[in-house]
Amino acid sequence: MPEGTVLISEAALKGFCAAVMERLDVLPKEAAAIADNLVEADMRGVESHGVVRLPIYAERLAAGAVNPRPNVRVVRETATSLVVDGDNGMGQIVGMRTMEVVIDKARGGDGGCVFASVRNSNHFGAASHYAEMAVPHGMIGFSFTIGGINHMVPWGGAEGMLGNNPFAVALPAGEEMPITLDMACSVAARGKIIVAAAEGRPIPPDWAVGPDGQPTTDAVEALKGFVQPVGGPKGYALTLVIGLLSTMLSGAYFGTEVTHMYDDLDNPQNIGHLFGVLPVHLFEDSATYRSRMDKAIREIRGVHRRPGVERIYLPGERERLLLADRRRTGIPVGQGVFEELVQVGNRYGLTLDRVGRQP
Amino acid sequence: MPEGTVLISEAALKGFCAAVMERLDVLPKEAAAIADNLVEADMRGVESHGVVRLPIYAERLAAGAVNPRPNVRVVRETATSLVVDGDNGMGQIVGMRTMEVVIDKARGGDGGCVFASVRNSNHFGAASHYAEMAVPHGMIGFSFTIGGINHMVPWGGAEGMLGNNPFAVALPAGEEMPITLDMACSVAARGKIIVAAAEGRPIPPDWAVGPDGQPTTDAVEALKGFVQPVGGPKGYALTLVIGLLSTMLSGAYFGTEVTHMYDDLDNPQNIGHLFGVLPVHLFEDSATYRSRMDKAIREIRGVHRRPGVERIYLPGERERLLLADRRRTGIPVGQGVFEELVQVGNRYGLTLDRVGRQP
Numbered sequence: 001m002p003e004g005t006v007l008i009s010e011a012a013l014k015g016f017c018a019a020v021m022e023r024l025d026v027l028p029k030e031a032a033a034i035a036d037n038l039v040e041a042d043m044r045g046v047e048s049h050g051v052v053r054l055p056i057y058a059e060r061l062a063a064g065a066v067n068p069r070p071n072v073r074v075v076r077e078t079a080t081s082l083v084v085d086g087d088n089g090m091g092q093i094v095g096m097r098t099m100e101v102v103i104d105k106a107r108g109g110d111g112g113c114v115f116a117s118v119r120n121s122n123h124f125g126a127a128s129h130y131a132e133m134a135v136p137h138g139m140i141g142f143s144f145t146i147g148g149i150n151h152m153v154p155w156g157g158a159e160g161m162l163g164n165n166p167f168a169v170a171l172p173a174g175e176e177m178p179i180t181l182d183m184a185c186s187v188a189a190r191g192k193i194i195v196a197a198a199e200g201r202p203i204p205p206d207w208a209v210g211p212d213g214q215p216t217t218d219a220v221e222a223l224k225g226f227v228q229p230v231g232g233p234k235g236y237a238l239t240l241v242i243g244l245l246s247t248m249l250s251g252a253y254f255g256t257e258v259t260h261m262y263d264d265l266d267n268p269q270n271i272g273h274l275f276g277v278l279p280v281h282l283f284e285d286s287a288t289y290r291s292r293m294d295k296a297i298r299e300i301r302g303v304h305r306r307p308g309v310e311r312i313y314l315p316g317e318r319e320r321l322l323l324a325d326r327r328r329t330g331i332p333v334g335q336g337v338f339e340e341l342v343q344v345g346n347r348y349g350l351t352l353d354r355v356g357r358q359p
Numbered sequence: 360m361p362e363g364t365v366l367i368s369e370a371a372l373k374g375f376c377a378a379v380m381e382r383l384d385v386l387p388k389e390a391a392a393i394a395d396n397l398v399e400a401d402m403r404g405v406e407s408h409g410v411v412r413l414p415i416y417a418e419r420l421a422a423g424a425v426n427p428r429p430n431v432r433v434v435r436e437t438a439t440s441l442v443v444d445g446d447n448g449m450g451q452i453v454g455m456r457t458m459e460v461v462i463d464k465a466r467g468g469d470g471g472c473v474f475a476s477v478r479n480s481n482h483f484g485a486a487s488h489y490a491e492m493a494v495p496h497g498m499i500g501f502s503f504t505i506g507g508i509n510h511m512v513p514w515g516g517a518e519g520m521l522g523n524n525p526f527a528v529a530l531p532a533g534e535e536m537p538i539t540l541d542m543a544c545s546v547a548a549r550g551k552i553i554v555a556a557a558e559g560r561p562i563p564p565d566w567a568v569g570p571d572g573q574p575t576t577d578a579v580e581a582l583k584g585f586v587q588p589v590g591g592p593k594g595y596a597l598t599l600v601i602g603l604l605s606t607m608l609s610g611a612y613f614g615t616e617v618t619h620m621y622d623d624l625d626n627p628q629n630i631g632h633l634f635g636v637l638p639v640h641l642f643e644d645s646a647t648y649r650s651r652m653d654k655a656i657r658e659i660r661g662v663h664r665r666p667g668v669e670r671i672y673l674p675g676e677r678e679r680l681l682l683a684d685r686r687r688t689g690i691p692v693g694q695g696v697f698e699e700l701v702q703v704g705n706r707y708g709l710t711l712d713r714v715g716r717q718p
Contacts, residue, residue: 080439080471081641112439113635115472117642140604154659156668161659169600171607181600183593213665230590234542237674240659241528241540245499248530248651249642255658276472282440283476283608292607299614300513300520300599306572309515315596 004335007355010327014039016345016352017054023348024061025068026090034092037125042333043326044319046182048189049126051333055340056262057090057123058347063265066090066122072097082116083250088268091124091145099133099141099275106139106277115142115276117249122271123148123261127168128182128316134277135172138286142276143168146246146254148261148269151190153226155236158213160226161255164190165242170316172280174290176297180316185239186227193222247272330355363694366714369686373398375704375711376413382707383420384427385449393451396484401692402685403678405541407548408485410692414699415621416449416482417706422624425449425481431456441475442609447627450483450504458492458500458634465498465636474501474635476608481630482507482620486527487541487675493636494531497645501635502527505605505613507620507628510549512585514595517572519585520614523549524601529675531639533649535656539675544598545586552581606631689714 001007014035021031034057042050060066070089074082082101086094098116106114124130127143134141147163154161166184173179188207196203197219205215208222216222229235247254252272259267280289301312326332333341338352345352360366373394380390393416401409419425429448433441441460445453457475465473483489486502493500506522513520525543532538547566555562556578564574567581575581588594606613611631618626639648660671685691692700697711704711 076642078469078471078641080473081637083642110437112437113472113474114439115637115642153665154662154671156665156671157659157662158665159662161662169604171600171603179600179603181596183590183596187590209665213663213668230593231542231546233674234589237540237542240674241530241538244530244538244652244655245528248648248655249637249639251643251647251651254651254655278440278474278608280608282437283435283442283474284610288610289607292610292613293603296603296607296613300516303513303516303518303520304572306512306515306517306568309572312513312515315592315599 001332002334005332006335006338007330008333008352009330009355010039010043012353013042013051013331013333016341016350017051019350020054020058020344020348021061023350024058026061027069030090030093033096034090037092037129039331040323041126042331043323045322046126046319047334048191051341052337053123053125055344058344060122060261060265065265065268070094074101080112080114082114084116084118086118086121088120088122091122091271091273092129094118094121095124095130095143095273095275096133098273099130102275102277103134103137103139106279107137111279111282113276113278113282115274118273118275119250119252120268120270121252121273122269124271124273126182127166128170128180130275131168131170131182132178132180135170135178137279138172138281139277139279140172141168141170142274144242144246144274146243146252146258146272147184148271150258151227152186152229152236152239153209153213154240155229155233156213158209158211162236162239163243163258164227165239165246167242171293172290173293173297176294177314177317177320179293179297179314180319182316185229185235185242187230187235188227190227193219193227197223245274249274360691361693364691365694365697366689367692367711368689368714369398369402371712372401372410372690372692375700375709376410378709379413379417379703379707380420382709383417385420386428389449389452392455393449396451396488398690399682400485401690402682404681405485405678406693407550410700411696412482412484414703417703419481419620419624424624424627429453433460439471439473441473443475443477445477445480447479447481450481450630450632451488453477453480454483454489454502454632454634455492457632458489461634461636462493462496462498465638466496470638470641472635472637472641474633477632477634478609478611479627479629480611480632481628483630483632485541486525487529487539489634490527490529490541491537491539494529494537496638497531497640498636498638499531500527500529501633503601503605503633505602505611505617505631506543507617507630509617510586511545511588511595511598512568512572513599514588514592515572517568517570521595521598522602522617523586524598524605526601530652531649532652532656535653536673536676536679538652538656538673539678541675544588544594544601546589546594547586549586552578552586556582604633608633
């Protein structure tokens, strides 16, 4: 672990996050759910969607830019579709409540494919969380969202008009672990550029463009600019389509309407999502599906490996293994993030116990 | 145009392709549809899914590996789902018939979100074709398929177990053209490596791995190996999930079950697809949706451009403009592909008229 990294137990970190949310008037059950969502992202090694977000969540709630007690409601409904108004609640609350309704609806009667569009939501953490809610019900889950900052340019452009929009698909398996795809559309996370800038290191030429839209290896210049899409025009098309799917079916903000999650604390973000489920049994005998998924997973895992590669991982597998590991050993939190959390704690009279600090 | 390129009119090229299909016992209406599908891919500049495929289509039909007169039928159905058996028909026929049934079903009653899984199909050309069928009906269309060859390795692997699986999403707009995302999961098409090998040129290091799974810039070595996924592990996860969505819900082949489209003419491929539609009006007032889409498209197109960039294109726009252009001027067909087509024509007593040949 890098110097200064602090090790914190799952219980301590979740308790701390939940307590901060409760101080900001979030209901205890929902505060606990938000804490689970953030801390488990760290446990899975997805630090970009973990407790690093707690300070901005707290700041937006404190500023009144997010509603701690939303009346999340279905505003439009048919046999296969829902439109949900998140009442400017925390994205985690809006996302979880919506996915619960989607799953209930998909289980009703003979079951059905159901999709829900969402408006008036906020940053919802890791997209995988909502897609994976479908898995225990024998359903394939889909989760799309628009990002909270226009960090990307249209291909050939020099002006931020697109989020680094993520999506997730989760597929149940049999004896094997489910498969989860969860990806955003940039080559590298912006957080990696922040670290390179802080350390005075150059970045690879495909990570970012400067404010003029030209590729740059200067991390400081890159931070004034935009992250590059994965696969060039492919990633541009993908992030655009994910953004449209997440907003055009619900009236959520897109393009010039998007406000900045960190810089604008005066206005609600009106973030949009799209969720959906395909119940497996509608298409295939469940036992057949499960055994074929297990066979596919074992074939992938069992292929000849490139020299030096010890193990082939399925999408989401590395994250699940790491989560189990960190449940036992504690969660490493970088020094900078730890100090930010301590500051938030000080503001609300809360302390954050650590398992240990690396020398 | 490269030396030897032949210019052929839309009518002549479509007529030729349809005639070849008819000689191989495909019904006239379906032969015309297959010809439209192939030739329009060339017109849109997607040569990898154009008439370059006619020879292998003809070969598989002639060998009896594909059924020219399939009984495409729905074998399982609920209010929101379909399972379709393609009876080993041409993928274009199976795909179009399935999408027609999906759209009809989605329009019935108050309308609904509908998904269809497909088995016993074949290579279906460009995925966008089927997703775009939803657009005139005010629906968002989705189209996923598994590829016909295991050209990709699991991340870290040295054994082909995955197709370069494509998917497409098409969204209606208002006055603006619809938006179509259509992408496969490799950094570069295998066809580009074939060209580099023929010309003795090296390839960029992120295009391919050799048979040992190690990245290579040697095009000849690359052809013995596998194409690299876009974004490394992201593209691996994406192609895997597209492959599973296309096969696990219908009993289509995956992994070791997959046969080689070009090398195995003795066995049906049992290719699988997944199609789906989300009718816009279930979620949002149609006029509001259309005007918001137009606004989004105009904002994207209107961003500040990188120096030297003349125009920002929306996904699918460049292809639609090129199609209109080639409808007027004719379709350029490379010398090698043209000679292959002439050979196929000779076999069936058909000639291929050209508009002109470049010097």
